[in-house]
Amino acid sequence: MSGSISNSEIKATRDAGELTSLLKQKFPRAVLNFHAHRSDETVVIERDSLHSVCLFLHEDSRCAFEIMLDITAVDLLEMNMNHRFEMVYHFKSLTHASRIRIKVPLNEDDCRLASISDIWKSADWYERECFDMFGIVFEGHPNLKRILMYEEFEGHPLRKDYPIDKQQPLMELKEIEERHTYGREL
Amino acid sequence: MTDMTTLQARTGTSSSSTDFSSSVMTIEIGPAHPAMHGIVRFTTKLDGELIVEMEPEIGYLHRGFEKESENSKWIQVIPYTDRLNYVSPLLCNIGYSMAVEKLYGIQAPRRAEFTRVIMGEISRITDHLTCVGAAAMEIGAFTFFLWFIKAREYLWELVEEMTGARLTTNWTRFGGNSMDLPDGFLSDLEDRLSKLESIMEECDKLLTRNKIFIDRVKDVGAISKEDALSYGFSGPMLRACGIPYDVRRADPYSVYDELDFEIPVGSTGDCFDRFLVRMEEIRQSTSIIKQAADKMPAGPFMTDERMLHYPDKKDVYGNIEGLIDHFKMVMEGHHPPEGEIYMPTEGGNGEIGFYLVSDGSGDPVRVRLRPPCFNFVQAMPLMTIGHYVADIVPIFGSINMIGGELDR
Incomplete structure (x- = not known):
């Protein structure tokens, strides 16, 4: 029932919104694609300009995205795409009452990109979760380690090639000293 | 507690010095601790009673909600959403269903939307009652907790x-919804709300101007506007800092734009402001x-679009389209069109956001929940460092961490 309807709808929403036009004008090479399916403004940008685009979204008064709502990834293994992963960022601006979604395609053999935790603090844990669940490496992250799973866990559970019923061995209880992983000595 | 020398030997701090004020001690709070609302661990370093370093560790309740959802049919995810926030499960139900409706590009009938608003607000009240009641109990106001749990029971x-x-x-x-309003529900509702209001009035007298309570929560765990935004706060925690951001107003969904309500805001963002904001939100709800x-309008409580719900039994047994629809619904389930959406509620x-990706095949490609209290737990070090160890209890009580939603 769905396929044909949705394609025409996606085409119908191909008119660039204000923010999309602004990003296209400011970063003509970085913007790979865009759409506004169900009025969710979405801009696909290339990996290397993520940090500068995010800085622009945060600092520029025409964007003023104060809140970084969410970072996640999508594993496109079963979707027949050129790239394996897609990073998805959601932002909210209170000043302009607008939202935007930024997507970044990533290849499997080189799934690393810049951390934006220096722009929004909330990115810190979301990036750790993405690293934990998908094995995506964020360069420049202050403390990139697992967050929901335990340290000895092998693999990345939200990847499509991680079997849902896979079991891993139980871990021994650790001594109290070993568990502390502080960045600095007091 | 074990005696000091063994503790120091275990934590690796100086054992020769008897001057405890200069030595830093490591204390593990949690994972299972009476003041922890879920299972979470704080590894704190204390200088005397002052917290100098803290690291939250989460993930103890990780059940793989997203992985399970991606291996289910769309409709099978709804029961999982009950278990996300276990003090307001209906709000997660509503959030997920509205997200899939956005993916379809449809809207539920008006009667269903008004019913959702009523049930959603009831859930918001139970959420706030639990949070405020439990937080008050932990700092000594046990009567308050019992009264609030009684009020929650009515709801x-x-x-x-x-x-x-x-x-x-x-x-x-x-x-739409699986069931319409039962007979006599609205009169029951009126009765329960008046009971709730009288409890709220009494509890307000009990706590809001209580010197002992105010001393424990005023200026404790304050967070600035800028930090709150940078940490991605939303909901009562953000509003307590003075930012009137509420998804019901900012991006009105359902029928909230037809209803009149105020968004209470605080000024300093401390535990007392969070308490006041939640109390006022109960009244607004x-x-x-x-x-x-x-x-409440009359009319259907479920959409009449084909392939979204099971057809009526009279159609299943009466005509071939009904029979085929029923067969396909049972065997194949829902087929939202190809696309991706983010639905904030x-x-x-705070903001519960579902990010869904569909390839049109009937199996979800991605079901992602943006958990609001993830950011609050992340900001725990910022809110607690420099405070006394006893302040962890009111601060952690005020952020209302829900393990199911945090760890998914």
């Missing part, structure tokens, strides 16, 4: 009347429920 009976369950509600569907009950704690 949970309403939830039970509507959905048949208190926690495992599984109530919404795509394009009561008013929303009354307005929605007054405006206002949960008890």
